[in-house]
Amino acid sequence: AQSVTQLDSQVPVFEEAPVELRCNYSSSVSVYLFWYVQYPNQGLQLLLKYLSGSTLVKGINGFEAEFNKSQTSFHLRKPSVHISDTAEYFCAEGQGGSEKLVFGKGTKLTVNP
Amino acid sequence: NAGVTQTPKFQVLKTGQSMTLQCAQDMNHNSMYWYRQDPGMGLRLIYYSASEGTTDKGEVPNGYNVSRLNKREFSLRLESAAPSQTSVYFCASSIGLAGDPGTQYFGPGTRLLVL
Numbered sequence: 422a423q424s425v426t427q428l429d430s431q432v433p434v435f436e437e438a439p440v441e442l443r444c445n446y447s448s449s450v451s452v453y454l455f456w457y458v459q460y461p462n463q464g465l466q467l468l469l470k471y472l473s474g475s476t477l478v479k480g481i482n483g484f485e486a487e488f489n490k491s492q493t494s495f496h497l498r499k500p501s502v503h504i505s506d507t508a509e510y511f512c513a514e515g516q517g518g519s520e521k522l523v524f525g526k527g528t529k530l531t532v533n534p
Numbered sequence: 535n536a537g538v539t540q541t542p543k544f545q546v547l548k549t550g551q552s553m554t555l556q557c558a559q560d561m562n563h564n565s566m567y568w569y570r571q572d573p574g575m576g577l578r579l580i581y582y583s584a585s586e587g588t589t590d591k592g593e594v595p596n597g598y599n600v601s602r603l604n605k606r607e608f609s610l611r612l613e614s615a616a617p618s619q620t621s622v623y624f625c626a627s628s629i630g631l632a633g634d635p636g637t638q639y640f641g642p643g644t645r646l647l648v649l
Contacts, residue, residue: 464642526574
């Protein structure tokens, strides 16, 4: 069965510091990978996605993620965070032929001044 | 263009009561989903509909029923609410497999408390 592991449940950082949110996926077959963001009291919105091609994926708000097949990882990075990046971030996995996604448990990013 | 809308925003039920959560999308999407979000558990799929007239169970379907009324609307019904169903419920939609795989659009959520 598919599973997505987000290695940190909470990540506190200071404003303008770099951040990495870690995600490992389980599937050994063709896989699609996603990061979604949830701001307080809102629904989720897509941050970025990997379907195929270049392993470095750029998303909205300056975020990027790197697909690493050998390590089954899809870590999310931002070189300099802002207070407004405070949110919960979810990694998700899909498989070819299915629209369903499996979500990780989420990482709460708190950016402090 | 409202995207995905959900009603109600908040609801308090007593154990054993029933209710229906409503969801509608105006993006002409084929697929729709119901998730529940619990602290530390992420999002778990309750039910999924790939097209009008079809529904499929997700990871946690027990205690729920769904209806894909038409292409726009997908409702979730709790026949006899239990405290374990206290959660935040999200509806989502996507264009479909041939379109943009995995990109789902979420509603604002319904917060449900079962006493």
